[in-house]
Amino acid sequence: MSTPVISVSNVTKVFDGGDNRVVALDNVTMHVDRGEMVAIMGPSGSGKSTLMTVIGLLDVPSSGRYMLDGIDTSTLDRDAQAAVRNQKIGFVFQNFNLLPRLTALQNVALPMVYGRIPPAEREARATAALVAVGLGNRLKNRPNELSGGQKQRVAIARSLVNNPEFLLADEPTGALDSRTGHEIMELFRTLNRTQGITVVVVTHDAEVGKQMDRIVSLRDGVINMDALHDYYGIATDDHGRVRTAVQEVVNVG
Amino acid sequence: MWGEQIRMAMESLRANKFRSLLTMLGIIIGSSTLVAVLSLGNALQGQVFESFIDLGTRRIGILPGDPDAAGARITSGYGLLSIKDYEALKTMTATYPDIFRVIVPEVSIKVRARAKTTEIDALVVGTGEGYQQVQSVPVEYGRFFTASESAESARVTVLGGLVVEDLFGKGPENKAAAVGQTVVINGQSLLVVGVVKAAGGPFSSDQRILVPAGTARLRIAGNQDLPGRGLQMSSILVGLKSEGKVTQAEALISQTLRDSRRLAAGAVDDFKLNSPTQSLNILKGINGAITGFIALVAGISLVVGGIGIMNIMLVAVTERTREIGVRKALGATDRDVLGQFVIEAITISLIGSLIGIGSAVALVLAIAAAAGLGMILSFPAIIISLVFALAIGVGFGYYPAKRAALLLPIEALRYE
């Protein structure tokens, strides 16, 4: 068995705002293997986004260990963190976070700018990525000329363009209507099936969770369930036993 | 990477055109002032030099003493120069041929001069045929008067570049045609034998009518004699063999004049010596001081422009906090972000500087064309402006850029 892409061990994250001390993650342990499609679920304030910022190297845990693709992330300085974000992680955000003054092509090329890839190759790869997400005819459009679904496709193209180890998406369908949201989830599914891309999605939406293979459920910073489920909504634990329906997980969470 | 960052900087300037222009204003004004002032200052200095250059610095002017100077005796006609002084000096200079080259008087008389129907106020300067060796009088048409004309106090004259225009009209044809015509001064008809090229500047002969000293004395001055001392002279000019002899020559001239004027041992000189090195240095000093002062003002305006840039960059960093977060999430290092904002600041200051330089160049070229000054643009000033603008972009852009670079990705991304 190869090393997990994401290996979070006993990670705790405490926000210390003087009087109000918040334990956003409490001794969390989880691992994600290459090729998995994982949903991190839980109600608002349960620590999903905090876990995602730790996994995305956007923030550091208060304690515990995070191994990313075999690298102990506590050993990385700021530049090395930037390089890992650039090479190994593809971010997709709820509000897209495209740069408004850049065209779709330029937005998608941005990670390659920071990856020091020559302009000609940048353009070729960015074009290919946009074609792959079905936006081959929107290369020169700026974000304000694109629909929500199209913007999220541009963001996904951008997240893929440096061939990362995994995609990290925080509520990727949160700003989209349900049909478009479904299409975006289908895109993740296709990328996973055809290219074996590892996808971690943070969501509070049961419909989104259903479309993933595995659900990690958080509550008050603690993982209260980590289970596989089939496409029909039956969640099973590591040993394949049926634990509970996804719908219930979410309701309980 | 650099190309990308310059492109991004241009992009963000274009997105805020008016704001960028306002920000640039200080730099625009500073750069244009710097280039215009240094160019025009250089040109002025060049002119001052030119009026001296033919003579080198091998000349001493002898001027009347100042009756208000400390130690001056209060007598009528104190310190004035006369033909007696001139004669004494002429005798002395003849005995030191290895020091002195030439000596000429300047007898200045204000007159009305008439040619055909035009009549003007003018200054007649009576001098010798050696005048060209101590004054810059480039003859454009005709010739200077000769030694024999000088000796005979002939009715001839050489007209200054502006005098000839006033009397005979502008343009080369009129100037050339003036040679051979007559000018009437105090009822005396003088034949124009030469016309001096207009040189501009405060030391040229443009406004003068040059005649032999004897002609001035006998035919024009009427009685301009000093009681008991003969013809009054406004100055006496002495040309030297070499610059190295200035000190020696000044000593000889002083001694000769003191002797001929019978000054007591303790009395102050009742005349003044004036070497071009001195006046040139004074003029250069004044010009330099004025140029320096305006350049300082330009520098201050550049610094104020820099503060404007710093201000707008701080605003930009705040406005674009989210963008910075996104860039960092996508793999931008601190240095990438630092570089982006510094380059943006440099782009503002350099474009501002180029606009300023452009307008200054247009202005200077227009002035040069109007005044017939030729190529007077100061290229060092342009380089200085650009270097200054670059330094200001880096200097005032660094702090805002550093703030952007040090933002934590998570804080920046969460920023609303």
Ligand SMILES: Nc1ncnc2c1ncn2[C@@H]1O[C@H](COP(=O)(O)OP(=O)(O)O)[C@@H](O)[C@H]1O
């Ligand atoms: N920067 C922060 N400072 C203080 N508390 C925070 C910060 N970020 C998150 N928290 C707190 O940590 C807990 C988990 O937040 P979060 O991870 O955003 O939850 P979720 O994404 O599941 O809604 C919440 O109680 C939240 O208020």
Ligand SMILES: [Mg+2]
């Ligand atoms: Mg959240």
